[in-house]
Amino acid sequence: MIHLIAFSSDISPEYNHFFLLLVIICGTVGTGIAAFLIYCAWRYRRRDPNELPSQIANYIPVEAAWIGIPAIVFIAMFVYGVKLYFDIERPPDNAQVIYVVAKQWMWKLQHVDGTREINELHVPVGQSIELRMISQDVIHSLYVPDFRIKQDVLPGRYTTIWFRATRPGAYHLFCAEYCGTDHSHMGGWVYAMNPIDYSKWVRQGGAEGSLADTGEKLFHQFACANCHHYSGHGRGPNLVELYGRAVRLEGGGTGVADDAYLRQSILAPNARITEGFRRSIMPTFQGQLTEDQVIALIAYIKAVGARPAQSIATESYEPGTAKPAISAAQPAPSADVTKRSGGR
Amino acid sequence: MATHTLPGATTENYLNSEDGILSWLLTTDHKRIALLYTFSITALFFLGGTFALLMRLQLLTPDGALVDLETYNKLFTMHGIIMVWFFLIPSIPNTIGNFVLPMALGAKDLAFPKLNLLSWYIFMLGAAVALYSIFRGGVDTGWTFYTPLSTGYAMGYVVMAAIGVFISGFSSILTGINFIVTIHRMRVPGLTWFRMPIFCWSMYASSLIFVLATPVLAITLVLVSLERIFHIGVFDPAYGGDPLLFQHLFWFYSHPAVYIMVLPAMAVVSEIIPTFSRKPLFGYKAVAYSSMAIAIVGFLVWGHHMFVAGMSVYAAMAFSFLSYMVAIPSAIKVFNWTATMYKGSIELSTPMLYAIGFVGLFTIGGMSGLFLAAIGIDVHVTDTYFVIAHFHYIMVGGSVMAFLGGMHFWWPKISGKMYPEFLGKLSAITVFLGFNLTFFPQFILGYFGMNRRYGSYAPEFQDLNVLSTAGATILGVGYILPLVYLIWSWKYGEPAPDNPWRTTGLEWKTPSPPPKHNFEVTPVVAWKAYDFEAQREELHLG
Numbered sequence: 001m002i003h004l005i006a007f008s009s010d011i012s013p014e015y016n017h018f019f020l021l022l023v024i025i026c027g028t029v030g031t032g033i034a035a036f037l038i039y040c041a042w043r044y045r046r047r048d049p050n051e052l053p054s055q056i057a058n059y060i061p062v063e064a065a066w067i068g069i070p071a072i073v074f075i076a077m078f079v080y081g082v083k084l085y086f087d088i089e090r091p092p093d094n095a096q097v098i099y100v101v102a103k104q105w106m107w108k109l110q111h112v113d114g115t116r117e118i119n120e121l122h123v124p125v126g127q128s129i130e131l132r133m134i135s136q137d138v139i140h141s142l143y144v145p146d147f148r149i150k151q152d153v154l155p156g157r158y159t160t161i162w163f164r165a166t167r168p169g170a171y172h173l174f175c176a177e178y179c180g181t182d183h184s185h186m187g188g189w190v191y192a193m194n195p196i197d198y199s200k201w202v203r204q205g206g207a208e209g210s211l212a213d214t215g216e217k218l219f220h221q222f223a224c225a226n227c228h229h230y231s232g233h234g235r236g237p238n239l240v241e242l243y244g245r246a247v248r249l250e251g252g253g254t255g256v257a258d259d260a261y262l263r264q265s266i267l268a269p270n271a272r273i274t275e276g277f278r279r280s281i282m283p284t285f286q287g288q289l290t291e292d293q294v295i296a297l298i299a300y301i302k303a304v305g306a307r308p309a310q311s312i313a314t315e316s317y318e319p320g321t322a323k324p325a326i327s328a329a330q331p332a333p334s335a336d337v338t339k340r341s342g343g344r
Numbered sequence: 345m346a347t348h349t350l351p352g353a354t355t356e357n358y359l360n361s362e363d364g365i366l367s368w369l370l371t372t373d374h375k376r377i378a379l380l381y382t383f384s385i386t387a388l389f390f391l392g393g394t395f396a397l398l399m400r401l402q403l404l405t406p407d408g409a410l411v412d413l414e415t416y417n418k419l420f421t422m423h424g425i426i427m428v429w430f431f432l433i434p435s436i437p438n439t440i441g442n443f444v445l446p447m448a449l450g451a452k453d454l455a456f457p458k459l460n461l462l463s464w465y466i467f468m469l470g471a472a473v474a475l476y477s478i479f480r481g482g483v484d485t486g487w488t489f490y491t492p493l494s495t496g497y498a499m500g501y502v503v504m505a506a507i508g509v510f511i512s513g514f515s516s517i518l519t520g521i522n523f524i525v526t527i528h529r530m531r532v533p534g535l536t537w538f539r540m541p542i543f544c545w546s547m548y549a550s551s552l553i554f555v556l557a558t559p560v561l562a563i564t565l566v567l568v569s570l571e572r573i574f575h576i577g578v579f580d581p582a583y584g585g586d587p588l589l590f591q592h593l594f595w596f597y598s599h600p601a602v603y604i605m606v607l608p609a610m611a612v613v614s615e616i617i618p619t620f621s622r623k624p625l626f627g628y629k630a631v632a633y634s635s636m637a638i639a640i641v642g643f644l645v646w647g648h649h650m651f652v653a654g655m656s657v658y659a660a661m662a663f664s665f666l667s668y669m670v671a672i673p674s675a676i677k678v679f680n681w682t683a684t685m686y687k688g689s690i691e692l693s694t695p696m697l698y699a700i701g702f703v704g705l706f707t708i709g710g711m712s713g714l715f716l717a718a719i720g721i722d723v724h725v726t727d728t729y730f731v732i733a734h735f736h737y738i739m740v741g742g743s744v745m746a747f748l749g750g751m752h753f754w755w756p757k758i759s760g761k762m763y764p765e766f767l768g769k770l771s772a773i774t775v776f777l778g779f780n781l782t783f784f785p786q787f788i789l790g791y792f793g794m795n796r797r798y799g800s801y802a803p804e805f806q807d808l809n810v811l812s813t814a815g816a817t818i819l820g821v822g823y824i825l826p827l828v829y830l831i832w833s834w835k836y837g838e839p840a841p842d843n844p845w846r847t848t849g850l851e852w853k854t855p856s857p858p859p860k861h862n863f864e865v866t867p868v869v870a871w872k873a874y875d876f877e878a879q880r881e882e883l884h885l886g
């Protein structure tokens with residue numbers, strides 16, 4: 001038989017145990033009901049056209065039992081389902097982020113080291129991968145059946161999903177949310193590779209600089225540095241060490257400078273103004289930047305923010321010194337504050 | 345006491361009391377309006393079924409055997425729109441419900457007979473607009489109209505299809521109001537709430553949903569149209585909208601709408617099983633309260649359609665919990681139908697075969713819902729064929745089986761003729777087998793990861809798809825069979841006695857077919873529902 005589905009991620013064994021348990025419970029109850037119906041239809045078949053059987057129509061203990069027992073079983077299923085869901089949805093802290101931009105009808109995947117892929121995703125086995133996803137047009141949904149993961153990809157908002165492949169292989173990558181004419185063809189493959197094969201693949205890739213490098217070029221191309229000085233004295237807030245920090249906002253309240261916050265600050269800057277800065281200074285970049293470019297800018301801001309803990313705050317920054325100080329491929333754990341899209 | 349059919353009663357009845365096409369088009373008789381609805385929705389059912397058959401043919405081969413992807417997308421969209429809004433939702437309430445409800449209450453008609461006729465005209469207008477959008481080139485948004493696909497990207501006659509659905513919604517609202525008022529105000533003396541057959545309870549529950557949920561759909565469709573035409577930003581983030589807002593509004597209607605489809609089916613089955621078991625429905629009050637619980641809690645579970653949509657984890661937990669809670673009254677009903685058969689006197693006539701088939705298929709559909717309500721399990725199987733199989737088990741295995749069972753059950757009353765019993769049983773068995781062969785493989789396909797709404801698919805899924813298509817052809821035969829012999833029996837069938845099943849409902853205490861105003865003498869009720877003991881002598885039992 002052709003390969004139909006595999007257990008190829010951390011989640012799949014746990015998923016399958018629960019699924020099998022549900023099959024057994026429901027299969028037993030369903031078979032029992034069917035057998036009882038057939039038994040009654042045969043055992044109590046009408047023998048005399050005028051017969052009137054006993055008219056018992058209520059028996060409280062039985063009624064109570066079949067209200068109470070399903071209720072208990074259902075609550076157990078609920079709890080188990082929630083536990084599995086949390087395991088599926090909560091990425092571990094060491095997850096490596098890969099950015100995904102979906103559009104009609106293709107998947108664009110961007111590794112932090114700058115490697116770009118279309119409809120293919122290469123990952124090392126054993127490494128937790130967090131996909132941070134956004135759509136350029138309609139709603140899509142990233143689905144890898146062998147990993148038992150699926151998450152809708154929305155326009156205007158990042159959503160995330162994570163997995164850790166446990167076996168090398170090629171696995172279907174599907175779009176699961178109907179997205180127009182070529183929805184059926186919006187897919188590709190996830191290649192889970194041995195770490196050695198993976199590093200070979202990375203070397204062959206020949207990425208032209210990291211995602212943060214691309215972001216830095218954009219940062220200068222769009223003249224962001226004119227206001228966002230490294231000195232901290234510009235018309236806009238200093239972006240160094242910003243990523244993952246709490247930000248005090250004008251008009252009260254705080255925000256956390258995560259991906260969603262930075263994306264909004266670029267595309268709709270007046271929505272949330274950092275305390276001490278003026279509204280309506282920064283122009284909107286809505287329509288001028290693609291989602292890929294926004295992601296690159298965020299990667300850059302993240303790169304100038306993630307510093308080794310011991311060296312924070314005392315050094316002064318000069319343009320150019322920030323970048324080499326960090327490795328964009330290994331974001332600081334504390335910086336990863338955007339989890340699943342719950343908080344909006 | 346009961347009103348007996350007078351010996352030598354007049355042969356004038358609702359079918360022959362007036363002649364001419366206008367006597368049908370301008371009738372306010374609930375029984376004639378029920379027949380108008382029956383003709384309309386039967387035609388629409390076979391149209392929607394043809395789309396389904398074309399889809400199944402397409403899926404015979406991985407690359408698509410029949411049409412291009414755009415056409416396939418239109419096929420499943422139109423299949424969904426027609427089957428949901430122009431067949432399933434009006435199916436049992438507006439045909440069997442319209443025909444039986446007033447008689448089951450001992451009433452001469454519904455509370456607002458003219459409103460009843462208006463609701464048919466509105467329905468036909470809505471259907472005409474929707475059909476026009478199809479024949480002009482169709483729609484390819486899926487019946488769910490998800491934004492921003494529907495408002496900014498999809499080609500086709502989206503607004504027109506939405507207007508068709510919008511119009512038909514008013515028909516639902518009017519029917520709901522009519523049923524609610526009728527049940528409150530038109531019960532004959534002695535027919536207290538807890539003496540009503542479960543049929544009336546379930547119709548009441550689904551009418552509540554008609555009235556409370558449909559306006560939300562109407563508002564949503566208006567907003568979709570405004571955004572599509574005038575680019576008013578409600579749902580599309582490019583205009584400052586929120587695409588998830590659409591899903592919340594849409595499912596706030598469309599989940600309760602599932603209960604609009606299945607509560608009337610439960611209504612029908614709750615009459616058939618006691619009749620052919622010759623026993624009162626087991627746990628009457630529990631079943632009555634279950635209907636109401638389903639109608640109310642059913643409003644609070646819409647979020648389970650959105651577990652992977654980007655909703656907050658805690659909202660997902662709440663919706664998961666409530667979804668399990670709404671499963672409890674459904675489970676109660678299944679157990680009570682089953683218990684009704686225990687120690688009964690069971691006759692496996694056609695309606696009973698359909699009803700038992702309903703219980704089996706509804707149970708499978710319901711239990712697959714337990715999988716989907718577990719959030720972690722839902723992540724993998726949602727938007728796959730697992731979900732397709734799940735809701736077809738409820739809506740086709742459940743509602744359509746019950747619709748056919750009900751049509752056979754009340755056919756003697758509706759037509760005054762008996763249907764051919766052997767062909768009836770054959771159709772029930774054919775539908776049951778064809779249905780399972782069509783949809784059970786889809787559970788497996790879904791688990792393996794075959795996505796819904798795919799016009800072409802990975803080659804490893806082919807075997808199960810061929811099996812499913814084979815089942816669909818058998819199912820199609822099973823549906824055409826009753827159409828043929830019921831029409832035949834209308835003319836050539838044996839004349840039906842007033843109460844061929846020797847059962848207890850008030851509708852069986854009138855002649856078959858009933859006179860224009862149902863009852864010669866207003867009946868008075870002095871017994872509980874399904875009380876065979878109290879009517880023992882009248883029914884010549886024991």
